[in-house]
Amino acid sequence: MTDVTLRLEQPADDPAVERLLDLGFGANRRQRGVYSLRTPGGQAFAVCQVAIHAGAIVATLRFWPVALAGFASVYLLGPLSVAAAWRHRGLGATMVDAGLALVDRAGIEAVVVSGEPDFYWRFGFIAGAPHGLVLPPPIEPERIMIRSRVALPPPPLGRVSRAAAAVRPPAELGAG
Ligand SMILES: CC(C)(COP(=O)(O)OP(=O)(O)OC[C@H]1O[C@@H](n2cnc3c(N)ncnc32)[C@H](O)[C@@H]1OP(=O)(O)O)[C@@H](O)C(=O)NCCC(=O)NCCS
Numbered sequence: 479m480t481d482v483t484l485r486l487e488q489p490a491d492d493p494a495v496e497r498l499l500d501l502g503f504g505a506n507r508r509q510r511g512v513y514s515l516r517t518p519g520g521q522a523f524a525v526c527q528v529a530i531h532a533g534a535i536v537a538t539l540r541f542w543p544v545a546l547a548g549f550a551s552v553y554l555l556g557p558l559s560v561a562a563a564w565r566h567r568g569l570g571a572t573m574v575d576a577g578l579a580l581v582d583r584a585g586i587e588a589v590v591v592s593g594e595p596d597f598y599w600r601f602g603f604i605a606g607a608p609h610g611l612v613l614p615p616p617i618e619p620e621r622i623m624i625r626s627r628v629a630l631p632p633p634p635l636g637r638v639s640r641a642a643a644a645v646r647p648p649a650e651l652g653a654g
Pocket of ligand 1: 559564566567571594
């Protein structure tokens with residue numbers, strides 16, 4: 479896809495990203511349980527990306543710092559939304575691959591997601607519910623997934639909660 483470029487999300491992108499999310503998930507998307515884990519404006523900007531075509535944002539992927547006992551650093555992946563005209567061309571997978579590469583480079587230990595297993599297994603996510611991983615309801619247990627770079631603690635992993643304060647990726651620490 480040579481006519482689409484990825485770049486980090488900037489705060490000024492917010493209105494266009496929010497419009498794309500409304501189109502992808504519907505205007506009542508904030509009623510989903512995972513939204514209780516997201517502080518508006520608190521996304522991990524160092525790893526959130528947008529895809530640009532002809533100056534317009536055509537896809538967005540955000541990550542949010544969250545807390546899970548037994549892990550030093552965990553991000554919640556999502557939302558991911560690709561504009562309807564750009565779907566089924568691999569852009570969604572490209573966004574997730576690129577986002578996870580940044581997350582890994584930042585040294586984040588684990589990523590959790592509420593998503594379609596058929597889409598997310600290819601990135602190394604596994605079912606979280608059998609390990610006792612809990613995301614805020616309402617959520618179908620089969621949508622709870624985790625991708626960890628460290629050995630999983632014994633079950634139950636427990637409940638993911640909102641991060642007390644923004645977790646800065648280790649790569650940013652010491653940058654002043
Ligand atoms: C889900 C979404 C991000 C996929 O974006 P995309 O650019 O079309 O994804 P890709 O082209 O990289 O991959 C598409 C493949 O992923 C899988 N896939 C996509 N959406 C899926 C879903 N809802 N359930 C299961 N598998 C899905 C399919 O295998 C699909 O293959 P196909 O194109 O042959 O049908 C896009 O459809 C979207 O923005 N939907 C609305 C928002 C949304 O539901 N996001 C939630 C993601 S869990």
